[in-house]
Amino acid sequence: MKKLAALPLLCLLSSVAFSAPPLEKKELYKVGFAQSENNNPWRIAETNSFKDVAKECGWQLIVSDAASSASKQVSDVDSMIAQGVDVIFLPPREEKPLVPAVKKAKMRGIPVFLVDRKVDERIVKPGVDYVTFLGSDxxxxxxxxxxxxxxxxxxxxxxxxxxxxxxxxxxxxxxxxxxxxxxxxxxxxxxxxxxxxxxxxxxxxxxxxxxxxxxxxxxxxxxxxxxxxxxxxxxxxxxxxxxxxxxxxxxxxxxxxxxxxxxxxxxxxxxxTPKFGPLACKTMQRYANGEKIPTWIKTEDRLFDASNAAEHIADAF
CATH class of the missing domain: 3.40.50.2300 (Response regulator)
Structure with a gap:
């Protein structure tokens, strides 16, 4: 009888173990964005994109800069976990060194959204260890x-x-x-x-x-x-x-x-595109609402050449 009584709890633990941490609906979230570096126009535009949507999304945004160091980026994620963030958006500099950071965030019940790069999917699984990947093919x-x-x-x-x-x-x-x-x-x-x-x-x-x-x-x-x-x-x-x-x-x-x-x-x-802020905001809101999120949300990429460069340069970063 004891084994039967324990079964629902075991099932619950199994369900939690094999899914990304849930996100409670709140008006204000403490959100971490652990940037890999801010030493080029693309990365700067990506960071600014998150800053630009923070207020309207109800984010108390914490931004870090790993200065092109994977080990520093791991430390940045650790710091965000220690600060009690609700969510982490992570553009991992390299796929293998950031695996422990993603695993640790999950263990602490913090959902992670990977942005523009992935981690080693042989070890860390989308929808299980992190919510989803936002980025290109x-x-x-x-x-x-x-x-x-x-x-x-x-x-x-x-x-x-x-x-x-x-x-x-x-x-x-x-x-x-x-x-x-x-x-x-x-x-x-x-x-x-x-x-x-x-x-x-x-x-x-x-x-x-x-x-x-x-x-x-x-x-x-x-x-x-x-x-x-x-x-x-x-x-x-x-x-x-x-x-x-x-x-x-x-x-x-x-x-x-x-x-x-x-x-x-x-x-x-x-x-x-580096402009992930609006997509990150929308995806996080959907997740907090209990929607099932695809494990990869692809961004659509255009081709620029002499026929359309002049048309798009004003909006470029």
Missing amino acids: FVKQGERAAEQLAKLSGGKGKVIQLEGTTGATSSRDHIIGFNRVIDTYPEMTIVASQSGDYARDRGRKVMETLLQAHPDVSLVWAHNDEMALGAIRAIEAAGLVPGKDIIIGGKDGTRDGLQAILDGKLAFIVES
Whole structure:
């Protein structure tokens, strides 16, 4: 009889263990946003997007900056847990180091929403350890960039890929999608693929080195606009003409990137919006209302090129 009496409690504990923590409906929430870094236009725009919606969403917002350090980001999440936040929005810098932070938040009953990057899904499960992922289909972005380069080059050329942060799910998925499509074009070859850590100056330095090793490269795709702009500087310093001698594609949709399209130096940009604030607010409200949230809420990405860059530059970040 004791075993039968304990069964409902065991079932309840099992249900809690295999679902993300619930969120009570309140007028004011203490919300943590653990940013990975604020050293480029995309990240700054993302942080500002959360700040812009805080008041109307009823958030007492706590923002941290991990300064490009995964260990610092883990500490930031720990600090938010200690401060008793109701919710954490987390754009993880790298997929593996942030696993313990997500697990700890769940253990403390704090729902986590991943933003723009994921953690290792072999260990941490959406809908179980965290509520959902808000972000783009990075594999599709890579595929789209490769198709654009193939279209613009007639399916021929030697390619350099400037990768994002090593260990980030965005970088990994971009590589998967991009390489998969390039491999279908027999006369296109990726001669080098190296991380520029999403930074403009780092992208410039990497491109300078790769140009020396591969002076006959004709195509470049960078995992963000900042590295693409760095690559343009390196190409110009080598006495070559961006957009003519070497076709370059970017990803994000920054104002500087769109201006480079208008200047004829950048061929295209695959959009990746940083403006998650409104979507984060709406999704959190739905969750507090008891709605079932999909484990991935995809953002829709446009393609910018010479045909529409002028139309969108005023709204760019």
